[in-house]
Structure formats: structure tokens, C-alpha cells
Amino acid sequence: MNQTASMIEQHPAIPESKPYKQNRWKKNFWGYMFLVPAIIIFIMFMWVPIFKGFLYSFYYVDFVKGNHFVGLDNYSRALSDPDVLKAVKNTLYYMVLCLIIGFWVPIAFAIAISELRKFGGFVRVAAYLPFVVPGVVLYGLWRWLYDPVGPINALLTTLGLDQISFLTEPKWSMISLVFMETWQQFGSGMLIYLAAVLSIPRDWYEAAEIDGAGVWARIRHITLPSMRNLIILMLILQIIATSQGYQSQMALLDGGPNNTTLTYALLIVKYAFTRLDYGTATALGMLMFIVLGGLGILQFKLNKEDN
């Protein structure tokens, strides 16, 4: 339709003998002009870093004396470092914990909250509120909540249970972090699921009820299947996000105690900014890219089907 309009507009002004290419260039001049700034910025701050990431994984990066080529040294150093194996294990453990502790929570609450007859709006706001609280505040707050003399241990003592050092005991440290992140983030996932739950036509439940389906049957055969695509998409998004997690591990425990919360991404950060070995850090990043690239494509495909 656009083309028809512009042809009508241009027809009297431009003689037919004029070369087509020039004509097209003129017509699309502003279209290209609008794209140019974004293209320059994407190249400078996205594609160049990505390309440099590939390149520098074969270099020793030295800001003072200049970089020099070291071949596969960075990769062999990365792969022979026992910390890397430990970090991969920790990351997998972290991802699994996030699925077990965190993944189902927003789904369950979305369904439950959609059934509330009153105060639904208030509950939504309350559930989303932690997501608004800045991350640094969260770290300060939870360090205090998890403190040996903090409120959670006070509750455990009143219930007659033993105190737990949530952060400093290796067995508990990762679980405590996952719990904290679930607390903070489930609200936003819940809102997304809630929109999906509320978009299911009420008549379906009506019909199922008339056919004799109980409450659980309705949830299992109507609510959950209608959200299937969304659940899969959120699952992949969560896997992509948690496989790169490092901020709370870094802020609260700096990978400790005894490297139990040292995730792969945190190791990359440490290689770069503690050991100042940017080359190896970049090589580790490349290895991560190879593993995660496939997941990104999968997410894109699912997303396309969903829309």
C-alpha cells in the first residue's frame, strides 16, 4: 500500500527516463538516514565487542604493552583450571535449585491469585513490590535477615529448631541465595502468568464443569495446557538467565564459602578483574557462548510460534 501511495505522489514529478536506482535512493533516503545511527551504535557497542571477544580469546590482553597472540593458550589454561570444573558444577547446581525452588512458584501463585474474589489488586502489588527494591538494598536486607541473630533464626529458635548460618555454611549458602532471588523475582513472573490465566475464556471452565470435571481436572486439562507455550518460554528464559547468574553470589558471598557459590559467570568476572587476565576471561566467555547459543535460537523459535 505504501508503494502505491508513493507512486501516485512521485509520478508527475519524475520523468520515466530517470534511472531506477537513483529514484529508489531518493525515495528511501530518510529510511536509511533513520537507520544509520542505530547501525553505527550497534556495530560499535555490540558487534565489535562480540568480534573482539572471539579475537581476544587467542590473545594475551595487555593495556600497557599491547596485546600479543598466544594461540590456544587461553583455552588450555581455562580448561585445565580445576576452578572451572567446580564453577560449572556450581552453576548447574544453581540452575537446578532455581528450577526446584523458584520455577513453579509464580505459576502456582498466578493461578491462586486469579481465583481471589477480593483484594486481588493489593496482593499483586505486594507480590511485585520486592522486584522494585534495588538489588543492593536486597543484599543488605537479606544479609541481615540471614544473620545468626536475625529474624529467620529468631523464628527457628521460637519453633524449637536449631539455628542455621544460612550464608556461611557451605551446604546452605547456595540455597539461601536462590531463596532470596525467588523472593525478589517471582512477582514479575507471576504477573506474566496471571495475564495468561486471565485470558483463558471463562466459558471453557463452565463447559467443563457441566461435563463433570472437578477443580483439579479443570486446572490440569484447561488452565495448564493453555499456558503451555508460555511455561516453556519462561523455562528457557530462566535457564538462559540462571546459567549467567553471578551478581548475588558476588555481592553476598564473593563466591565463598570455600568456592561453593562460585558460578561460571562469576569466575569470568574474577579472571578479568581480580587476576586481570582478560584473555582467559574472554576465552571462558566464548566457551559459554558456544554452549548457550543454541538455547537462544530455541527461545527465538518458540517466541515466534507464540506470537
Next chain:
Amino acid sequence: MKSADRGILSEHDLKKTSNKIVYGIMVLVIIIMVFTMLYPISMTMFNGLKSNQEVNSFPPHLIPQEWHFENLSKAMEYIDLPMFLRNTLYIFAGNMIVTLVVLGMASFSISRMNVPYKKAFYFFFLMTLFIPATSYMIPNFVNLKELGLLNQYAAFWLPAGANTFYFLLLKNFFDGIHPEIFEAARIDGASEPRSFFTIAVPLSIPIFATLAIFIFSTAWNDWFWPSLVMHSEEKYTLATAVYKYVINVRALNTNIKFAILFIVTLPPVIVFLIFQKFIMRGVALSAVKG
């Protein structure tokens, strides 16, 4: 019965005792959830108003026994909050302008201007989504260093234009505007830039507002990246300063610590409570498309 009046459960279901019990448990769980959400956040506030001795007493209680409002002024003296606030707002404003101008124009061009090879350009932007951000975080830092942008606000402002997620949000929004409006403008002789600035931009206020909220929360919350890029104290953002001088400092009294955390929490919470309907609709719409 009107179909809008029911959810998964109908009025009839709730007459059965077993369902009533389950529903009761569900409501109880939600109440507990709301409590666990609100308790720590209100604790941040009240702890900031207690005496230090009371904060550290065991077991802790919520409401202060004596109110110490002077903690707030002590908190303001401990670190230069107004300076860090100003830095954060600088970054927010710059990021906002660059995002709107650069990505707004690019997404408009892809969405409405019918440039040849627009699929290829679209793919050029979209491809970056497949690459996990952490995998090029270090080269990104090295790149900024090599460009000489470290410790400058431009290190935040310019890369703000390279955000594929915001690009998609804007493009989806422009796709939803009726093309007839731009047809009409073209026929009336409006140039492309003019139809962008006088028609598309005013129509896009809702999506700009959504973006403003996202960009604000990133600028307000991000502590790690600014702590790498900015290495002089007078350029730290609020979150970075809190991380460096409050969270990991043992010598600071806990009540003052909480007073600072409370001050930092307050603005985003107020913004959220004012625009809550708008924000929550934005979350539900945008997160899926990202």
C-alpha cells in the same frame, strides 16, 4: 450465571466442604506470601529508625520502641547521597534520550518506512539477542577502555542505543499504529522525518513511558557495571556507592546502614505505587515479547 463472574471455581464449587477447605488454605498461603513480601521491606524502613542497640537485639521486632529520625540525617552525612543521585539521574536522562532518538528512529524505519532489505537490517539488530550478554561482558569492557570511554558518562549513554529488547518493544508498538495515518500524511506532502516527529512520536507516549520506567530501574539498580566503568568516586551511581560504602562495610552502625537503604528504596517504590497499574500492564505485555 454470567460467564464473567467465575474463574476456575464457580459459586457452586465453593459450596462443597472439601473445596472450601482447599480454598481456605489457598487464601492462607497468599496471606503468608503477602506478609513475607511486606515484612522485610517494612523492616528496612523501621530498622532505619531504631537505635543501633535495638536493631541488634535478639529476637528482632518490627516497630521501633523509640523513634530515631536523626538516623536519616546521619545517613545523608555518611555518604554524599545527592551527588550519587545526580550521577544516577544523569545516566538515566542520557540513556533515555539516546534510546528514544536512536532506537525510535531505527524501529520506525524498519516498521513503517519500507526501506529495501529491511529484513536484513532487522536481522542485523535481532541477531544480538542470540548471544548471551555475559559471554561478551569482558570484551565489552575492554572495548570501552580501548575507545577511551572509561570513567565517562558516554560509556553509558552511547551503548544505551544498542539495546535489542527496547528496539523490539518500539518496533512492535509502531507496527500497531495504523499505516493509513502515515499514508495520509505522505499524501498531504509531509516529509518522512516530519511524519515521524509530528505523528509517530506523540502517538508513542505510552511506550516511551514504559521505556522510561525500564531505563529508570536499570539506572537505579545496576551496581556492578557502573563500578567497573566508573573508577572515580565522584562519578559513582547511587547503587554502586551503596554497594561499595554501605553493604560491605562492617564498621558502619546497622541502623544507619538501614537508614541509607531505606532512602535508596523509597524513590523506586513511590514511582511504582503511583504508576502501578501502568507498570504491571507493561510487565505482562513486554516480558513475553522480549
